[in-house]
Amino acid sequence: MSITVHPFDQAVKLDLQADGAWRGHTDPAYGNMVGPFGGITSAVLLNAILKDPARIGDPISLTVNFAGPIEDGPFSIEATAVRTNRSTQHWSVNLYQHNGELATSASAVFAIRRETWESTELAFPVRTPALELKRADTSKAPEWTRRYDLRPHKGLMIDGQLQESEPNAETEFWVQDDPPRPLDFLSLTSICDSFVPRIFVRRQGRFPAGTITLTTHFHADAEMLSSQGSKHVLGLARASKFGMGYHDQSAEIWSDQQQLLATSHQLVYFKA
Amino acid sequence: MSITVHPFDQAVKLDLQADGAWRGHTDPAYGNMVGPFGGITSAVLLNAILKDPARIGDPISLTVNFAGPIEDGPFSIEATAVRTNRSTQHWSVNLYQHNGELATSASAVFAIRRETWESTELAFPVRTPALELKRADTSKAPEWTRRYDLRPHKGLMIDGQLQESEPNAETEFWVQDDPPRPLDFLSLTSICDSFVPRIFVRRQGRFPAGTITLTTHFHADAEMLSSQGSKHVLGLARASKFGMGYHDQSAEIWSDQQQLLATSHQLVYFKA
Numbered sequence: 001m002s003i004t005v006h007p008f009d010q011a012v013k014l015d016l017q018a019d020g021a022w023r024g025h026t027d028p029a030y031g032n033m034v035g036p037f038g039g040i041t042s043a044v045l046l047n048a049i050l051k052d053p054a055r056i057g058d059p060i061s062l063t064v065n066f067a068g069p070i071e072d073g074p075f076s077i078e079a080t081a082v083r084t085n086r087s088t089q090h091w092s093v094n095l096y097q098h099n100g101e102l103a104t105s106a107s108a109v110f111a112i113r114r115e116t117w118e119s120t121e122l123a124f125p126v127r128t129p130a131l132e133l134k135r136a137d138t139s140k141a142p143e144w145t146r147r148y149d150l151r152p153h154k155g156l157m158i159d160g161q162l163q164e165s166e167p168n169a170e171t172e173f174w175v176q177d178d179p180p181r182p183l184d185f186l187s188l189t190s191i192c193d194s195f196v197p198r199i200f201v202r203r204q205g206r207f208p209a210g211t212i213t214l215t216t217h218f219h220a221d222a223e224m225l226s227s228q229g230s231k232h233v234l235g236l237a238r239a240s241k242f243g244m245g246y247h248d249q250s251a252e253i254w255s256d257q258q259q260l261l262a263t264s265h266q267l268v269y270f271k272a
Numbered sequence: 273m274s275i276t277v278h279p280f281d282q283a284v285k286l287d288l289q290a291d292g293a294w295r296g297h298t299d300p301a302y303g304n305m306v307g308p309f310g311g312i313t314s315a316v317l318l319n320a321i322l323k324d325p326a327r328i329g330d331p332i333s334l335t336v337n338f339a340g341p342i343e344d345g346p347f348s349i350e351a352t353a354v355r356t357n358r359s360t361q362h363w364s365v366n367l368y369q370h371n372g373e374l375a376t377s378a379s380a381v382f383a384i385r386r387e388t389w390e391s392t393e394l395a396f397p398v399r400t401p402a403l404e405l406k407r408a409d410t411s412k413a414p415e416w417t418r419r420y421d422l423r424p425h426k427g428l429m430i431d432g433q434l435q436e437s438e439p440n441a442e443t444e445f446w447v448q449d450d451p452p453r454p455l456d457f458l459s460l461t462s463i464c465d466s467f468v469p470r471i472f473v474r475r476q477g478r479f480p481a482g483t484i485t486l487t488t489h490f491h492a493d494a495e496m497l498s499s500q501g502s503k504h505v506l507g508l509a510r511a512s513k514f515g516m517g518y519h520d521q522s523a524e525i526w527s528d529q530q531q532l533l534a535t536s537h538q539l540v541y542f543k544a
Binding site: 083088107114212215238242244245248 | 332333335337339340354357359360362366374377379381385387388389390392393394440441474475484489491493510512513514515516518520532535537543544
């Protein structure tokens with residue numbers, strides 16, 4: 001008898017060390033052009049908080065700063081609750097490699113949610129259902145793209161074959177873990193970064209590019225994520241400004257039940 | 273002969289201590305309902321980096337986590353360059369009060385800018401020029417609002433007199449330091465937070481609310497800010513989701529020359 005571990009859970013796996021730090025290892029299944037996919041790095045940093053017995057509530061915000069390259073191999077993560085209030089908790093999380101060199105740093109806010117007035121100010125972007133669209137061929141793209149079932153409406157730009165006459169910086173797709181996995185805060189974090197750099201889409205080509213800072217705002221609680229199960233979620237990404245070496249990217253992730261699950265905002269280094 | 277210090281410069285003033293930390297003091301001129309205005313706190317945290325001789329480049333990103341209340345009085349700030357690369361530098365900044373209790377923590381990314389392809393993906397929102405609009409009466413609003421010349425198009429909601437039949441969560445205004453002060457990274461940081469909480473605007477009333485985390489992305493370099501001088505900049509703010517105790521806010525700050533200077537994204541605690 002064998003128990004199969006989902007590749008996502010394998011990639012975010014952490015073991016507690018005697019000194020209180022967590023030990024993890026990059027996973028080739030989520031490899032990018034160089035080093036690991038930023039989404040999986042964000043998820044493993046969040047996991048260090050989720051696994052901490054001192055943690056209260058659910059994540060509402062996570063900012064990850066990609067301070068230096070992460071090399072394939074082991075890493076250690078230190079997560080510290082820097083302040084705990086009655087219903088909120090602030091965390092500092094650092095990922096180290098080799099002789100304690102900082103590769104990635106993050107901060108997070110957790111909160112115990114409570115019922116309040118609710119409103120979604122954005123209209124749900126009604127699109128063709130995921131299963132009526134064709135899955136993208138990512139066979140020539142980095143390994144991590146094959147951990148997702150991506151069904152694009154527009155602007156995926158992973159295979160160099162997209163040729164639009166007036167390209168903008170927008171991508172719209174349905175996305176699902178492959179194999180399917182029930183949505184949780186870890187996979188939602190990773191999915192928020194599952195868009196190619198906006199410069200690829202806007203300029204219709206590949207350029208040197210990499211995320212330097214990524215902030216995710218969670219609008220869902222655990223119950224809302226649970227009700228989504230393992231179905232595709234809808235992802236939209238756009239940019240507001242390219243210039244002087246960096247561009248931004250804002251993304252929305254929607255459930256198929258028209259709930260806004262998360263928004264994220266990042267800055268990306270690029271050469272073009 | 274007396275040299276007049278601008279109130280903004282007085283509020284972000286820092287003195288280096290023997291132990292390498294910075295000493296500052298809250299300023300009643302930028303007081304909020306309780307404690308200081310979040311924009312001035314963000315600016316003083318950034319100032320600790322700008323004043324550091326080890327700093328390279330200009331800010332491209334700043335995330336401020338409001339971990340606990342800041343009381344009126346002195347505070348100390350510790351700014352640490354956690355990683356310095358060839359053209360980027362990552363910072364961790366903490367603000368303490370009393371016996372070393374953490375009140376605010378921040379991270380920032382600085383970069384040496386270089387010329388690349390440029391594009392602004394958002395259309396400049398053409399609006400009536402600032403000087404053709406009436407200045408808002410903020411006499412009943414918190415003290416910090418009187419440090420700004422605010423000329424609203426819509427959704428200011430600071431005096432309880434706004435009554436729109438179908439309110440949305442959007443605010444549009446021209447904003448300028450009062451007295452006028454040449455724009456720099458410090459004042460731009462503060463201006464990014466110069467919008468009232470979106471819940472006030474969306475629900476047309478005052479509610480308990482406060483920013484818990486605020487990320488600013490800078491799209492301007494020092495030269496672009498300098499060319500703006502002390503003229504009004506255009507600010508737009510909106511929300512995407514209210515619910516379960518928190519709402520988000522995204523803002524754009526534009527120069528009067530149609531340049532996107534900064535975008536910012538925050539989460540706000542609210543009761544309604």
